Amino acid sequence: MSKPSTNKIAEENLKEVVSSWLFSSSGLKCLLTPEVPKSVSNPRPDAVGIRHVGGQLRGDFEVVSVIIRPSTKRFISACGEAKAHSIQADRSYLACYLGDEDFDEEQINAALHLEIGLIRLGSENDCRRIVPAPLNRPQSSSRATLLHQLGLVVCQLCAVSFSLFPENEQDDAVLWNEQWADRFGRLRNESVYDRRHLCSDCVRNIRELAGERDSY
Numbered sequence: 046m047s048k049p050s051t052n053k054i055a056e057e058n059l060k061e062v063v064s065s066w067l068f069s070s071s072g073l074k075c076l077l078t079p080e081v082p083k084s085v086s087n088p089r090p091d092a093v094g095i096r097h098v099g100g101q102l103r104g105d106f107e108v109v110s111v112i113i114r115p116s117t118k119r120f121i122s123a124c125g126e127a128k129a130h131s132i133q134a135d136r137s138y139l140a141c142y143l144g145d146e147d148f149d150e151e152q153i154n155a156a157l158h159l160e161i162g163l164i165r166l167g168s169e170n171d172c173r174r175i176v177p178a179p180l181n182r183p184q185s186s187s188r189a190t191l192l193h194q195l196g197l198v199v200c201q202l203c204a205v206s207f208s209l210f211p212e213n214e215q216d217d218a219v220l221w222n223e224q225w226a227d228r229f230g231r232l233r234n235e236s237v238y239d240r241r242h243l244c245s246d247c248v249r250n251i252r253e254l255a256g257e258r259d260s261y
């Protein structure tokens with residue numbers, strides 16, 4: 046393995062570069078790149094992208110997790126940390142700043158062996174995917190927890206992900222499952238925390254269907 050790249054660059058700058066690449070048409074074309082607060086539990090990614098993959102007939106999406114490093118120092122350990130994110134993300138990447146250098150064959154083979162993707166960050170604020178990340182099978186509960194900590198939820202009908210705190214007001218809905226919570230002993234002081242979300246599109250469609258039914 047080649048000598049680790051130790052070029053210094055501001056970590057926040059690297060996060061901005063990666064987030065822009067996740068969102069851009071030349072990158073992964075993610076619909077959302079939410080800011081990752083420090084309150085996110087371990088393992089906490091440095092950048093996250095929400096990528097729609099369902100097409101016109103499905104609402105599927107992928108959670109893309111990225112660990113960002115200012116060099117290739119302790120590269121294998123960084124690869125292992127990126128791999129740990131497969132518990133909650135559909136695709137896991139390690140992004141390293143290399144300046145004018147490139148990943149060597151041994152580093153690429155390590156990423157392939159651990160089934161993570163590699164992203165090269167260059168001296169011109171360029172971001173290039175070297176190894177595509179394969180699709181993981183994350184734990185559904187861990188994935189849902191990460192999304193919620195990012196301020197996102199999943200619609201129970203169409204399966205799209207949407208923000209709990211949109212810039213513009215949206216007509217979404219929350220269903221509180223009191224009987225379900227009581228059945229599993231999660232009803233405390235008559236307070237219910239078990240909830241399911243419906244996106245604004247599904248709420249609108251349900252209302253239109255209900256209106257058509259009432260007009261018969």
